[in-house]
Structure formats: structure tokens, C-alpha cells
Amino acid sequence: MTSRTNSILVIAGISFCGIIAYAVYFDYRRRTDADFRKKIRKEKKRVDKSLAQSRQAAAAASEISEAELREALKLLKSEPPPPTQHEKENYFMSQVAMGEQLASRGEAFHLPAALSFYRALVVYPSQPELIDIYQKTVPEPIVKIVLTLVNLDLGSKIGAYYEVFPPKWTNVSIQSRPPKSDTAGPEKVLVLNQDIKAGEVIYKEHPMLTCLDYDLQLAGTHCTHCLREIQPSLVSLPLTSSASIKSTFCSKPCQVASKSQWHSFLFTLDPPLPAVVELSQVTPTPAGLDARRAAQAQLIAYLNKDKRVNTMLMAKFIARQLTATNKTTGDTADFAQADNGEYRIEDHVERWTTGPVNPPPEEYPLVAALLQVTLPGLERFLTEPSHKALLGKIMFNAFGVCFGGGRDNRPASTLRPEDAELTRTPYGTERQVGTALYSVSTYLPHSCAPNARPSFASGTAELHLIANRDLKKGEELSIAYVDISQRAGESTKECRLRRRKELASGWKFACECSRCVQIRLELPLVRVAPTKQHNPIRTAARVDAVEPPARGEHAV
Numbered sequence: 001m002t003s004r005t006n007s008i009l010v011i012a013g014i015s016f017c018g019i020i021a022y023a024v025y026f027d028y029r030r031r032t033d034a035d036f037r038k039k040i041r042k043e044k045k046r047v048d049k050s051l052a053q054s055r056q057a058a059a060a061a062s063e064i065s066e067a068e069l070r071e072a073l074k075l076l077k078s079e080p081p082p083p084t085q086h087e088k089e090n091y092f093m094s095q096v097a098m099g100e101q102l103a104s105r106g107e108a109f110h111l112p113a114a115l116s117f118y119r120a121l122v123v124y125p126s127q128p129e130l131i132d133i134y135q136k137t138v139p140e141p142i143v144k145i146v147l148t149l150v151n152l153d154l155g156s157k158i159g160a161y162y163e164v165f166p167p168k169w170t171n172v173s174i175q176s177r178p179p180k181s182d183t184a185g186p187e188k189v190l191v192l193n194q195d196i197k198a199g200e201v202i203y204k205e206h207p208m209l210t211c212l213d214y215d216l217q218l219a220g221t222h223c224t225h226c227l228r229e230i231q232p233s234l235v236s237l238p239l240t241s242s243a244s245i246k247s248t249f250c251s252k253p254c255q256v257a258s259k260s261q262w263h264s265f266l267f268t269l270d271p272p273l274p275a276v277v278e279l280s281q282v283t284p285t286p287a288g289l290d291a292r293r294a295a296q297a298q299l300i301a302y303l304n305k306d307k308r309v310n311t312m313l314m315a316k317f318i319a320r321q322l323t324a325t326n327k328t329t330g331d332t333a334d335f336a337q338a339d340n341g342e343y344r345i346e347d348h349v350e351r352w353t354t355g356p357v358n359p360p361p362e363e364y365p366l367v368a369a370l371l372q373v374t375l376p377g378l379e380r381f382l383t384e385p386s387h388k389a390l391l392g393k394i395m396f397n398a399f400g401v402c403f404g405g406g407r408d409n410r411p412a413s414t415l416r417p418e419d420a421e422l423t424r425t426p427y428g429t430e431r432q433v434g435t436a437l438y439s440v441s442t443y444l445p446h447s448c449a450p451n452a453r454p455s456f457a458s459g460t461a462e463l464h465l466i467a468n469r470d471l472k473k474g475e476e477l478s479i480a481y482v483d484i485s486q487r488a489g490e491s492t493k494e495c496r497l498r499r500r501k502e503l504a505s506g507w508k509f510a511c512e513c514s515r516c517v518q519i520r521l522e523l524p525l526v527r528v529a530p531t532k533q534h535n536p537i538r539t540a541a542r543v544d545a546v547e548p549p550a551r552g553e554h555a556v
């Protein structure tokens with residue numbers, strides 16, 4: 001073993017032993033940290049630039065074509081990963097030693113050396129850290145090949161997502177809409193892959209996360225996991241826990257899924273992660289358990305005060321990311337189906353856009369404190385801005401689950417109107433039983449003349465997308481986010497204004513659907529001073545006063 005190998009192993013080895021308990025956080029970061037991905041992309045640019053400058057290094061790297069590297073990456077990906085932490089460590093050390101030996105044999109061995117270093121990188125808990133170590137200790141041309149491999153891997157994951165997602169059985173695909181100069185609207189839309197008859201189910205989708213309304217959770221009338229109403233004939237299984245958050249389940253699979261995905265992590269003193277992530281060596285201390293109990297109680301008190309659904313969903317999302325042990329279980333009861341097996345929950349959510357939200361200042365410290373006492377170090381990965389961004393994603397992608405047109409007894413929200421937690425539902429959030437997030441349906445835009453509608457015909461949070469009319473292959477799909485029906489005594493104009501106000505204040509967009517545009521064209525126009533720039537959010541905030549600007553003119 002050369003002295004350089006020794007230094008890599010010493011530096012990295014210390015980290016390995018010292019941070020076994022952190023492995024899961026680093027993996028979490030690798031999967032979720034946009035900064036890390038940015039860093040890699042930035043690094044790629046730097047590498048490209050310096051490659052051009054350094055003829056010697058360029059000669060070494062350019063001899064290996066991208067096709068060769070892609071082929072090598074494919075082979076690397078087919079190698080089974082070492083199954084246990086112990087084997088990972090041995091594998092890491094042997095790959096580093098092998099890489100170092102190959103590197104010492106000269107240019108002809110640069111590629112195999114880089115492959116060994118890349119293998120070591122894949123199993124190392126903190127990739128950015130190891131890349132730093134490589135940059136200080138491994139010959140430059142080899143590091144460049146390693147970084148190119150990292151980039152190719154990231155690139156293939158990013159590019160391939162919309163090729164394999166949504167899965168074929170959904171009959172839809174996600175397409176980018178060319179930006180229109182005079183209208184706002186979603187950048188990506190769901191498009192039908194085949195003709196569908198009116199009334200037919202386009203697809204069915206299990207949610208990736210749910211949150212039952214708090215009053216129903218307390219009443220114990222609905223399943224905390226799938227939101228099904230618990231019939232007297234069904235066995236309900238109250239979940240006993242060390243923390244005071246009542247949950248009721250309609251079946252054993254729902255109970256097991258809920259417990260393993262988020263309940264143990266957030267609201268019990270049980271080990272927060274499944275045994276397979278091998279943190280069993282971290283023995284909780286009595287003081288640690290007390291701290292966990294106190295942090296849970298504080299978060300529960302905060303959630304209960306205003307019955308905050310989005311914060312609860314965010315906490316569940318964080319827990320579910322960490323507790324996911326494999327990409328799919330094939331068991332629809334844990335709603336993994338929404339992940340499509342290829343991508344994990346965070347891969348979906350990472351692609352969603354966020355919107356403006358203003359959580360109370362005490363919220364972030366409470367969530368961060370809970371993470372800190374549950375898995376020390378984890379709080380570093382939820383910064384205040386990322387907390388807001390995540391909450392914004394949840395807020396603007398949440399669906400209301402309503403059975404049979406909804407209920408009439410939902411308690412009114414105690415939140416200020418500007419903080420109200422809205423959900424997409426044509427029946428109205430005030431009629432829902434709970435909130436759910438979906439990886440495919442989240443791409444459905446709003447229309448006041450929608451060609452599809454969500455239904456929960458199975459009596460659970462499973463969303464069935466139903467065609468409102470005969471639809472042709474290639475049509476863009478839409479649903480109503482709000483109640484769009486014209487009420488008794490309401491004029492067409494009043495109905496339009498009500499819808500648009502609701503969309504503007506709640507969803508922060510000025511609706512550009514065909515129905516709104518059509519009515520606008522039929523209404524008399526008044527001239528107002530043109531605005532500098534079309535900003536849908538700013539425009540939306542003023543929608544009750546004036547219509548969104550269309551080439552300097554507004555309709556009333």
C-alpha cells in the first residue's frame with residue numbers, strides 16, 4: 001500500500017468509523033441536496049475548462065471517449081452493491097488500494113484506476129468529502145475521469161426521469177409546454193397517450209403521503225393511513241405509542257406502513273430507522289430519550305394548535321425519505337406504487353416547483369429540534385430556506401380527498417385567510433376528509449372547464465382520474481382545483497370572478513384556462529396603463545381589482 005493510499009484511507013477511514021451513524025444523513029443529502037448536485041455540475045464546468053487549458057491532462061482524458069465511459073458506467077451499475085456496512089467498508093478500502101496501485105502504473109491504467117476510485121466513492125457516506133480527498137491525493141487526470149463518471153450518472157438520472165415516469169399503465173406522459181408569450185401556465189403538462197371515452201378511468205394512483213383531517217383523526221372514524229372510513233364491520237386498530245398522537249387503522253398493512261414510514265420516526269421512542277440501515281449500535285441514552293419525548297410533544301402541540309396539515313405532511317415526507325429501505329416493495333398498501341419503483345419519493349418532490357409560504361417563526365426550530373434529537377446531525381440538512389421551500393412544494397401540490405362529493409361537518413380553519421391550507425379539489429377544501437400528495441396527478445393543471453376530474457371511488461385516498469368527455473390521444477389533461485360550478489343566483493361574470501379570486505389568493509396564479517380566456521374575450525375591454533412585466537403572482541394578487549394584463553389591455 002502506497003503512502004498516498006494510506007492517507008486516503010486514514011482520512012476517509014476516520015470519517016467512516018466516526019460517522020457510521022451519519023451514513024444515512026449523508027445518503028439523504030446525496031439524494032436530496034440540490035447544492036451538492038450543483039457543486040458537481042459546477043465542478044464539471046471547472047473540469048471542462050481546465051481540461052482545455054491543460055494539454056497534458058486533456059491528452060490523458062480525451063483518449064477515453066464518452067461512449068467508453070458510458071459503457072463502463074453501465075457495467076459498474078450492474079455490479080451488486082456490498083450488502084452490509086462492514087462489507088461496504090472492506091470494499092471501500094480494497095477499491096481505494098486497487099485504484100492507487102493502478103494509478104501508479106501510468107497513463108494506460110488511468111481508466112481502471114478511476115473505476116476503482118469511483119466504486120469506492122459510490123459506497124462512501126459523504127461523496128463531497130471523498131471528492132475533496134481525491135482532489136488532494138489522486139492524480140488530476142484520474143480525478144477528472146471520476147468526476148465525469150459522477151456527472152454522467154447524474155445526467156442519466158436527471159434526463160431519464162420523464163422517459164420512464166409516469167409509468168406506462170397510467171396512459172399519460174409529462175410534456176414540456178412551449179412558453180407562451182402572452183399567457184402564464186404550468187411548464188409541464190400531462191398528456192393523454194390514448195383515446196379515452198367519457199366516464200372512463202384514465203388512471204388510478206395511490207398517494208405518496210396522506211394526512212387525515214385532525215378532527216377525524218381524533219374521532220378515530222377514518223384510517224390514518226389510507227383515509228378510509230372505518231365501518232363497524234371493519235376492525236380498527238388503534239396504534240399505541242409512547243407519544244400522544246392518536247392514530248387508527250383500517251387494516252394491518254395500513255398500520256405497518258404508517259408505523260414504518262413515519263410514525264416510529266416522528267412520534268415514538270422506538271428506533272427511528274428500520275434495522276436494515278444498521279444503526280443498532282447507536283444506543284439511546286435516557287437523556288436522549290427524554291429530549292426526543294419533549295421535542296415530539298412540542299411539535300405535536302404546535303401542529304394541534306391550528307391543525308396544520310402541511311407541516312405534518314412535511315414531517316412525514318422527511319421521515320419517509322429516511323425510512324425507505326428499498327426503491328419499491330411491490331406492496332400497494334404502503335403506497336409505494338406512486339414511486340414507480342425507479343425513483344424514490346424525494347426524486348419526485350425534488351422536481352416540483354415551490355410557492356410562497358410564510359410559516360410562523362417558531363415552526364422551523366421545532367421541526368429542526370425534533371430531527372436533531374431523533375438522529376443527531378440530521379437537522380443540518382433542513383435549513384430554514386429548505387424548510388420553506390419544502391412547505392411551499394407541499395402547499396401548492398396538495399390534493400383534497402373527498403368521498404361522495406365531500407362532507408358538511410369539517411371544522412373551519414383557525415388559520416388567517418392568507419395562511420389557509422388549500423387543497424386541489426373541485427368539491428372545496430372545506431368538504432374534504434384529508435390531504436394527499438401524488439407523484440403523477442401533481443402535474444394536472446387547473447381549468448375552469450376541466451376535461452377530467454379526481455374521484456375517490458375506492459373509498460380511500462387512491463385517486464381515480466375520470467374523463468369528463470371523450471378525449472383524444474395527445475390532449476392536455478386538466479382538473480378543477482376549486483369549485484367551478486355556477487351557483488344559484490350567480491351571474492357568469494360573478495362566478496368567473498369568484499373562481500379567479502380563489503385561484504389568485506390561494507394558488508397565486510391568474511387563470512389562463514380556455515373558459516376564462518373565452519369569457520374575457522366576450523367581456524367589454526377597458527384600457528389601463530400597461531404593466532412593466534407580466535408577473536403571474538403579482539397579477540394574481542390584484543385579480544379582484546383588475547384582470548391580468550393581455551398586451552396592455554384588461555377586461556373587467
Ligand SMILES: C[S@+](CC[C@H](N)C(=O)[O-])C[C@H]1O[C@@H](n2cnc3c(N)ncnc32)[C@H](O)[C@@H]1O
Nearest residue numbers: 185186352353442443444445446509511512513
Ligand atoms: C400542474 S403545475 C405543478 C406541476 C408540478 N407538480 C410542479 O410543482 O412543478 C401547477 C402550477 O401550474 C400553474 N397553473 C396551473 N393551472 C393554471 C392555469 N389554469 N392558469 C395559469 N397557471 C396555471 C400554477 O402556477 C400552478 O401552481
